[in-house]
Amino acid sequence: MLKLKRIAIDxxxxxxxxxxxxxxxxxxxxxxxxxxxxIMNDHHHLLASLxxxxxxxxxxxxxxxxxxxxxxxxxxxxxxxxxxxxxEPPESVEFLRNKIHGHTLDSGQIRxxxxxxxxxxxxxxxxxxxxxxxxxxxxxxxxxxxxxxxxEVGTQLHWDAPVVVDKHCIGGIPGNRTSMIIVPIxxxxxxxxxxxxxxxxxxxAGTADTMEVLANVDLSLPxxxxxxxxxxxxxxxxxxxxxxxxxxILISVERPLAIDTREQMVASILSKKLAAGSTHLLIDLPIxxxxxxxxxxxxxxxxxxxxxxxxxxxxxxxxxVTDGEQPIGNGIGPVLEARxxxxxxxxxxxxxxxxxxxxxxxxxxxLESDPALRGGAGYARAQEILDSGAALEKMEQIIEAQGKAAxxxxxxxxxxxxxxxxxxxxxxxxxxxxxxxxxxxGAPMDKGAGIDLFKKIxxxxxxGEPLYRIHACFKSDYKFAVNFAGEGSGYRIGGxx
Amino acid sequence: MLKLKRIAIDxxxxxxxxxxxxxxxxxxxxxxxxxxxxIMNDHHHLLASLxxxxxxxxxxxxxxxxxxxxxxxxxxxxxxxxxxxxxEPPESVEFLRNKIHGHTLDSGQIRxxxxxxxxxxxxxxxxxxxxxxxxxxxxxxxxxxxxxxxxEVGTQLHWDAPVVVDKHCIGGIPGNRTSMIIVPIxxxxxxxxxxxxxxxxxxxAGTADTMEVLANVDLSLPxxxxxxxxxxxxxxxxxxxxxxxxxxILISVERPLAIDTREQMVASILSKKLAAGSTHLLIDLPIxxxxxxxxxxxxxxxxxxxxxxxxxxxxxxxxxVTDGEQPIGNGIGPVLEARxxxxxxxxxxxxxxxxxxxxxxxxxxxLESDPALRGGAGYARAQEILDSGAALEKMEQIIEAQGKAAxxxxxxxxxxxxxxxxxxxxxxxxxxxxxxxxxxxGAPMDKGAGIDLFKKIxxxxxxGEPLYRIHACFKSDYKFAVNFAGEGSGYRIGGxx
Numbered sequence: 001m002l003k004l005k006r007i008a009i010d011x012x013x014x015x016x017x018x019x020x021x022x023x024x025x026x027x028x029x030x031x032x033x034x035x036x037x038x039i040m041n042d043h044h045h046l047l048a049s050l051x052x053x054x055x056x057x058x059x060x061x062x063x064x065x066x067x068x069x070x071x072x073x074x075x076x077x078x079x080x081x082x083x084x085x086x087x088e089p090p091e092s093v094e095f096l097r098n099k100i101h102g103h104t105l106d107s108g109q110i111r112x113x114x115x116x117x118x119x120x121x122x123x124x125x126x127x128x129x130x131x132x133x134x135x136x137x138x139x140x141x142x143x144x145x146x147x148x149x150x151x152e153v154g155t156q157l158h159w160d161a162p163v164v165v166d167k168h169c170i171g172g173i174p175g176n177r178t179s180m181i182i183v184p185i186x187x188x189x190x191x192x193x194x195x196x197x198x199x200x201x202x203x204x205a206g207t208a209d210t211m212e213v214l215a216n217v218d219l220s221l222p223x224x225x226x227x228x229x230x231x232x233x234x235x236x237x238x239x240x241x242x243x244x245x246x247x248x249i250l251i252s253v254e255r256p257l258a259i260d261t262r263e264q265m266v267a268s269i270l271s272k273k274l275a276a277g278s279t280h281l282l283i284d285l286p287i288x289x290x291x292x293x294x295x296x297x298x299x300x301x302x303x304x305x306x307x308x309x310x311x312x313x314x315x316x317x318x319x320x321v322t323d324g325e326q327p328i329g330n331g332i333g334p335v336l337e338a339r340x341x342x343x344x345x346x347x348x349x350x351x352x353x354x355x356x357x358x359x360x361x362x363x364x365x366x367l368e369s370d371p372a373l374r375g376g377a378g379y380a381r382a383q384e385i386l387d388s389g390a391a392l393e394k395m396e397q398i399i400e401a402q403g404k405a406a407x408x409x410x411x412x413x414x415x416x417x418x419x420x421x422x423x424x425x426x427x428x429x430x431x432x433x434x435x436x437x438x439x440x441x442g443a444p445m446d447k448g449a450g451i452d453l454f455k456k457i458x459x460x461x462x463x464g465e466p467l468y469r470i471h472a473c474f475k476s477d478y479k480f481a482v483n484f485a486g487e488g489s490g491y492r493i494g495g496x497x
Numbered sequence: 498m499l500k501l502k503r504i505a506i507d508x509x510x511x512x513x514x515x516x517x518x519x520x521x522x523x524x525x526x527x528x529x530x531x532x533x534x535x536i537m538n539d540h541h542h543l544l545a546s547l548x549x550x551x552x553x554x555x556x557x558x559x560x561x562x563x564x565x566x567x568x569x570x571x572x573x574x575x576x577x578x579x580x581x582x583x584x585e586p587p588e589s590v591e592f593l594r595n596k597i598h599g600h601t602l603d604s605g606q607i608r609x610x611x612x613x614x615x616x617x618x619x620x621x622x623x624x625x626x627x628x629x630x631x632x633x634x635x636x637x638x639x640x641x642x643x644x645x646x647x648x649e650v651g652t653q654l655h656w657d658a659p660v661v662v663d664k665h666c667i668g669g670i671p672g673n674r675t676s677m678i679i680v681p682i683x684x685x686x687x688x689x690x691x692x693x694x695x696x697x698x699x700x701x702a703g704t705a706d707t708m709e710v711l712a713n714v715d716l717s718l719p720x721x722x723x724x725x726x727x728x729x730x731x732x733x734x735x736x737x738x739x740x741x742x743x744x745x746i747l748i749s750v751e752r753p754l755a756i757d758t759r760e761q762m763v764a765s766i767l768s769k770k771l772a773a774g775s776t777h778l779l780i781d782l783p784i785x786x787x788x789x790x791x792x793x794x795x796x797x798x799x800x801x802x803x804x805x806x807x808x809x810x811x812x813x814x815x816x817x818v819t820d821g822e823q824p825i826g827n828g829i830g831p832v833l834e835a836r837x838x839x840x841x842x843x844x845x846x847x848x849x850x851x852x853x854x855x856x857x858x859x860x861x862x863x864l865e866s867d868p869a870l871r872g873g874a875g876y877a878r879a880q881e882i883l884d885s886g887a888a889l890e891k892m893e894q895i896i897e898a899q900g901k902a903a904x905x906x907x908x909x910x911x912x913x914x915x916x917x918x919x920x921x922x923x924x925x926x927x928x929x930x931x932x933x934x935x936x937x938x939g940a941p942m943d944k945g946a947g948i949d950l951f952k953k954i955x956x957x958x959x960x961g962e963p964l965y966r967i968h969a970c971f972k973s974d975y976k977f978a979v980n981f982a983g984e985g986s987g988y989r990i991g992g993x994x
Binding site for chain 2: 010016018051055096102126128129132135136256257
């Protein structure tokens with residue numbers, strides 16, 4: 001009845017359809033703006049939100065417009081004939097209502113909700129309602145159902161290897177780029193480690209942002225498979241692989257609402273790793289006054305929850321509680337962090353010791369999932385691989401296989417040193433404030449922007465000595481960052497030297 | 498920096514802005530699709546959701562497009578120069594987060610949230626999160642704060658009268674059009690009763706839809722004032738008067754989620770009545786197996802909550818628990834209900850007795866808020882006004898003052914009688930099913946569509962005798978309705994006659 005038209009409007013995650021108010025084929029009252037409609041022809045159908053248009057130039061009376069995303073998703077050419085109908089609310093909304101009113105859901109109901117979310121059948125308000133109704137009100141069996149359902153909706157990878165290892169850090173510590181050292185060590189040993197990483201959302205760099213300084217990370221699933229077959233490991237952006245797509249959608253709604261319950265975090269992480277086909281998972285759980293987890297009691301509760309769900313879903317989980325008091329390595333921001341990683345792999349004398357040690361320790365723990373390795377021998381084996389140059393060689397192989405970065409990104413040229421206000425020693429570093437500062441300087445969008453730390457906790461400083469250097473690529477960012485650092489450096493200097 | 502352009506796209510309640518991806522004045526990465534932006538010039542500013550456009554025909558690189566609603570709200574002419582910035586999340590989102598995590602909010606925090614909602618600063622997901630976090634988790638002091646905040650944000654009416662009465666039905670009973678009889682009786686007595694009503698959202702007719710069959714109900718606030726000064730009463734649509742605008746926004750989100758807590762209901766109703774300047778309020782609370790309130794215990798809890806909040810906010814409240822077992826009157830749908838109302842006012846012999854009796858009883862209760870009237874004398878006075886013809890005269894005066902409907906709407910001409918399947922007597926009528934049926938037939942959009950009941954509970958019927966008649970205006974609706982009635986009439990016939 002209506003002819004499909006592509007409308008060059010980017011509506012991000014949402015499917016949006018455009019219908020002329022003077023449409024010849026439907027009564028406009030049935031199709032109020034913002035309502036969901038279903039678009040169909042013989043073999044395709046799509047749900048979209050409707051906008052009503054009063055301009056023939058945009059959509060004529062015989063046309064149905066679709067935004068870029070919706071047009072791509074329906075997979076039909078312009079001019080194809082389609083019909084529309086008001087969309088019924090997805091069936092699982094009934095379960096959502098029950099959850100809102102305090103009922104416990106069974107696994108089929110949770111799977112129904114997650115399937116509908118992954119298929120774009122939920123509005124933002126329904127997703128928010130689901131998240132809030134779960135926040136603090138999930139039974140352990142609901143949590144298990146949620147984890148499995150999220151893992152099973154979307155791509156599920158299978159690897160031709162008995163042991164598939166992975167690591168994950170719950171985040172919050174700037175510069176903590178251990179993955180880029182662990183992956184080459186573990187892969188050089190011969191274990192399969194197909195690492196997908198995220199880009200930064202609220203931090204100054206995600207592993208994908210930092211790896212991108214060195215190599216292409218936008219790999220399709222077949223490309224990623226080829227790299228892993230060739231190299232045993234990879235470090236790619238997870239965005240093209242569609243692992244646990246419901247999780248991405250939930251995160252996009254929960255982040256602005258700052259809903260960060262333990263249950264959501266565990267289900268989110270484990271669903272992605274399950275879908276990725278991992279058998280062994282090491283979780284880095286940093287504790288510190290400005291980290292995500294601030295005390296040992298919280299860390300213990302979180303560890304137990306990871307272990308419990310891991311056991312139930314058949315994933316061997318090790319949780320390592322690490323020092324999250326200060327940034328790891330010296331650089332904060334993609335280029336500066338990539339520099340630290342390569343310095344460790346190249347065994348440069350001034351490579352950050354903390355980044356090297358933490359990476360070796362975690363790589364060692366992962367290596368011990370190799371049945372052939374003697375208990376306790378992991379660390380020494382990791383060290384051997386790193387110090388022999390095998391890890392560097394593996395990293396270069398992975399970079400080559402993913403595709404070397406076309407241009408070498410440089411560190412931001414607008415710089416400002418932040419100086420110690422007095423003699424003393426560094427007693428505390430505010431991770432949260434430094435992350436904010438690096439973002440203001442332009443990271444991760446400007447790869448060369450960020451902070452280079454010269455002093456860490458315990459270091460002795462003299463008045464006027466630089467604590468760190470701000471790097472920015474653009475004047476406006478530079479000004480913002482310098483002003484912000486002027487209001488507080490994020491360093492505490494105590495006692496006298 | 499950017500020139501304003503009106504884009505003829507109807508985005509209903511949402512403000513939407515359109516920016517070219519090739520925009521010359523801003524870095525596009527800062528302005529991702531769906532993010533909120535602030536649009537400013539010297540004296541105006543507006544928040545809107547952003548869509549990114551890749552078509553110069555829609556928005557050029559020097560332009561900022563605004564949807565119909567946004568364009569109207571910013572109140573500037575096309576071509577005006579404006580600047581944009583990413584919108585900071587409203588401050589009150591911090592309080593929302595606290596509420597999600599289980600904290601109790603104080604009145605200032607609730608006022609902050611409500612003010613931001615009324616000013617379109619909340620996204621759908623934030624509104625949903627607020628509603629779900631309140632559902633079942635509100636202290637009485639939070640409820641009071643919510644009621645007052647909603648009443649105070651938006652228009653607040655003041656009337657030059659010591660007693661201003663109003664009535665409200667919590668809904669769920671088809672045909673229950675008592676307001677259109679009560680208003681003329683009370684106004685004819687001399688009390689001020691400035692009634693604003695809603696249009697149907699999920700029911701086959703709201704009072705505004707039914708009154709519209711007879712008179713214009715789309716009055717501006719000054720027009721409404723003039724009618725009330727002239728007639729003491731009015732029956733207008735509340736949509737132009739902007740009473741408790743936050744409530745309208747909350748309702749638009751809570752309805753599809755079916756969040757219907759007592760607390761939300763009481764805050765919603767009382768905030769509107771407070772804002773309308775009422776001093777005395779009568780609440781009609783129907784109980785029945787297919788009504789909103791199903792038992793006396795629930796009704797009692799709801800009554801106490803109304804009374805408690807009413808006392809605290811200074812509104813004299815009477816709650817009358819009424820019979821909600823079956824529809825009131827015979828017609829369901831605007832034209833049919835208006836017919837019943839006029840039959841009662843005209844004292845026609847076949848006017849529905851139940852509608853007359855209920856209206857007289859409630860009008861009597863309202864009349865007793867007149868200090869000059871003796872306790873217990875209300876009903877008789879209401880009857881006197883109705884039977885003398887004074888109420889009819891007042892109704893005609895009100896219709897004249899609001900503006901008589903231009904054309905007389907007729908009852909739908911496609912009809913089908915639904916017949917009794919056996920001899921017996923009517924033992925139950927499913928209000929919910931009949932409401933659904935009337936909507937399928939086209940009500941309230943098609944004013945003449947609906948149902949005309951011939952039998953009520955207790956009536957004796959013979960097999961094949963008509964129970965009710967379906968009226969529709971369009972063939973497709975007619976078919977839908979007839980099929981639906983075929984699956985179940987909504988009537989239960991018991992025993993044998």
